[in-house]
Amino acid sequence: MGIEQHEQIELELAILIRRLGSMTSEHAMDRSAYLLLRQLSAVKTAGVKSLAEALQLDVSTVSRQATALSRKGWITKLADPLDRRAFSYELTTAGQEMLCDYRQKRTDSIGRLLEGWTEKDQELFSRLLHQFNHSVREDSKKST
Amino acid sequence: MGIEQHEQIELELAILIRRLGSMTSEHAMDRSAYLLLRQLSAVKTAGVKSLAEALQLDVSTVSRQATALSRKGWITKLADPLDRRAFSYELTTAGQEMLCDYRQKRTDSIGRLLEGWTEKDQELFSRLLHQFNHSVREDSKKST
DNA sequence: ATTATTTAATTGCACAATACAACTATATGC
DNA sequence: GCATATAGTTGTATTGTGCAATTAAATAAT
Numbered sequence: 001m002g003i004e005q006h007e008q009i010e011l012e013l014a015i016l017i018r019r020l021g022s023m024t025s026e027h028a029m030d031r032s033a034y035l036l037l038r039q040l041s042a043v044k045t046a047g048v049k050s051l052a053e054a055l056q057l058d059v060s061t062v063s064r065q066a067t068a069l070s071r072k073g074w075i076t077k078l079a080d081p082l083d084r085r086a087f088s089y090e091l092t093t094a095g096q097e098m099l100c101d102y103r104q105k106r107t108d109s110i111g112r113l114l115e116g117w118t119e120k121d122q123e124l125f126s127r128l129l130h131q132f133n134h135s136v137r138e139d140s141k142k143s144t
Numbered sequence: 145m146g147i148e149q150h151e152q153i154e155l156e157l158a159i160l161i162r163r164l165g166s167m168t169s170e171h172a173m174d175r176s177a178y179l180l181l182r183q184l185s186a187v188k189t190a191g192v193k194s195l196a197e198a199l200q201l202d203v204s205t206v207s208r209q210a211t212a213l214s215r216k217g218w219i220t221k222l223a224d225p226l227d228r229r230a231f232s233y234e235l236t237t238a239g240q241e242m243l244c245d246y247r248q249k250r251t252d253s254i255g256r257l258l259e260g261w262t263e264k265d266q267e268l269f270s271r272l273l274h275q276f277n278h279s280v281r282e283d284s285k286k287s288t
Numbered sequence: 289a290t291t292a293t294t295t296a297a298t299t300g301c302a303c304a305a306t307a308c309a310a311c312t313a314t315a316t317g318c
Numbered sequence: 319g320c321a322t323a324t325a326g327t328t329g330t331a332t333t334g335t336g337c338a339a340t341t342a343a344a345t346a347a348t
Contacts, residue, residue, distance in 0.1 A: 009254050015179075086297080124268055176305065
């Protein structure tokens with residue numbers, strides 16, 4: 001029942017996170033950059049504040065990340081015409097390509113990892129991960 | 145088949161890692177310390193080399209971590225009587241308590257998160273996470 | 289309308305986790 | 319017994335992060 005299961009899951013998650021943290025560093029893009037690009041891709045355009053909220057990071061962190069990505073030519077910084085304090089970022093074509101490419105690489109890695117898995121287990125894993133993320137999301141809503 | 149599933153899993157993992165990365169920082173102990181204590185708890189006694197292998201970290205990293213944990217009084221460093229280069233670490237009582245306490249907190253968090261889940265889904269999730277970590281481990285062996 | 293407060297963003301500083309390389313001291317192999 | 323391998327530490331650098339201070343602009347209060 002419950003308790004041992006939770007302990008087991010707790011352990012697996014701890015391992016998973018550390019392993020995947022180092023796994024992503026194989027490629028050229030780091031996880032944080034990836035997540036920022038992904039977020040920007042999702043919302044099309046956003047300033048550091050809203051990005052920071054979405055990514056649950058400090059604005060200063062996002063500010064630096066955005067500067068870095070901008071230097072790489074993956075995103076562009078646009079002055080907000082209505083609010084002269086504010087800026088919005090959006091993906092460049094190069095950024096879109098990078099994101100797409102990187103996502104493909106990651107997807108391929110996952111595919112390679114799941115080679116020996118049954119189709120059913122893959123589906124289940126996908127569903128349960130989604131479900132778990134949903135639970136985490138709900139939980140963080142509660143505590144806000 | 146396959147591809148979309150992998151994209152989905154890739155996405156869910158990206159989200160998971162981001163969310164859980166910030167989740168763990170709530171508590172007093174950091175993840176790396178936790179994993180080291182855990183490992184030491186599992187093997188009872190080990191030097192930095194074997195710990196580093198198990199945790200897949202550089203020995204220097206583990207050396208520093210061990211020094212830090214030793215300073216906190218959670219582990220003790222013992223000279224190896226057979227090999228005067230070598231040392232072994234083991235958990236102190238305080239370390240065992242810390243580990244137990246922290247693990248409990250994490251387990252409780254997980255339990256809270258999984259409140260609405262069926263027993264079956266919890267079991268499945270546990271199994272699949274384990275399976276996934278195994279896959280990652282095998283994969284990293286291959287590339288070594 | 290002038291002043292005070294809030295807000296968006298940046299930058300300086302600090303810190304933790306990490307890797308790599310250089311080094312020390314000991315052990316092992318030929 | 320010398321050459322090489324091994325256990326561990328330490329110096330240096332990088333990266334991702336947060337907090338505090340700062341700037342500049344917008345909004346609210348008097």
